[in-house]
């Protein structure tokens with residue numbers, strides 16, 4: 001029997017309260033973003049983010065005085081200005097939100113032929129929350145939900161915290177939906193091919209050629225890796241497979257890690273230092289892509305496309321280009337569809 005066939009259970013007696021069932025939900029979840037660039041929105045967002053124990057693992061007695069005494073007073077203003085520079089003014093929201101919503105809408109159309117599949121999206125921090133959207137899917141009749149944390153490489157500070165939040169929402173429900181979680185897809189051929197094609201088509205559009213291409217991933221503290229987080233290994237594998245797909249030597253596609261936060265050592269080599277060093281060593285042309293980000297966001301549009309480019313030029317570099325994330329492109333959507341269809345097996 002098709003698991004969504006509800007012909008038997010639909011025969012409810014007339015006095016029975018109305019219940020919706022028989023559907024399958026797919027919930028795409030990305031990191032999150034502030035609702036606005038003003039101080040209050042920024043502070044609310046950063047507070048939720050930086051109180052997450054999966055993100056900052058320091059003892060609360062040490063971290064909270066720093067967070068509430070310094071970080072949440074200074075960072076909202078500073079980061080708000082950075083967000084303003086990359087804000088999607090047409091829709092008055094960040095591009096991360098625009099792309100995530102587009103991905104959800106497009107995936108919904110791609111799965112429209114599948115009976116009873118509903119696609120939705122949520123953010124781990126900010127709105128719409130995971131709890132709100134899980135409840136909405138359940139109310140719409142989804143007895144089964146595929147949770148899809150939008151991170152190709154697994155990290156406790158991204159993937160695990162999405163899962164925690166989803167199961168926390170289920171803890172409050174009497175009648176829980178069945179929940180499946182899509183695994184990381186850092187080595188999936190469809191993902192590697194999409195990245196490879198995005199590099200070749202971007203480079204073909206230039207009238208110069210980069211001597212070096214950096215695959216820049218978001219960093220994590222080195223201590224998280226030493227405690228057993230597979231993130232570093234996943235990033236290394238993505239980069240190796242991408243190199244193999246392109247047929248490039250190791251010194252043409254280099255891995256780096258960006259977005260360091262706080263005084264601890266993070267995964268190395270650091271993107272900012274590498275960009276500076278390459279320029280100083282006489283490398284004149286570089287390209288940077290962000291394979292770990294499913295959508296362009298502050299960390300790619302401001303930190304790389306603006307800050308890293310500026311630093312490259314200041315240190316003697318000539319040509320710098322940022323290769324866009326897969327976003328809602330045809331190839332990017334093919335990656336999401338492939339993962340979702342595979343993980344829905346047995347349900348559709």
Ligand SMILES: C=CC1=C(C)c2cc3[nH]c(cc4nc(cc5[nH]c(cc1n2)c(C)c5CCC(=O)O)C(CCC(=O)O)=C4C)c(C)c3C=C
Nearest residue numbers: 031032033034055079096155157158218220261297298299
């Ligand atoms: C401080 C610890 C942080 C860890 C660990 C961390 C890991 C991590 N983050 C992403 C993806 C994104 N991070 C983004 C913004 C961002 N990240 C941190 C801190 C850590 N991230 C902060 C404080 C911020 C906010 C901006 C700032 O204050 O600098 C974003 C962008 C969101 C947006 O709205 O544009 C993304 C995406 C990954 C993949 C990751 C570990 C693998």
Ligand SMILES: [Fe+2]
Nearest residue numbers: 031218259299
């Ligand atoms: Fe981050």
Ligand SMILES: [Fe+2]
Nearest residue numbers: 232233234236
């Ligand atoms: Fe490793």
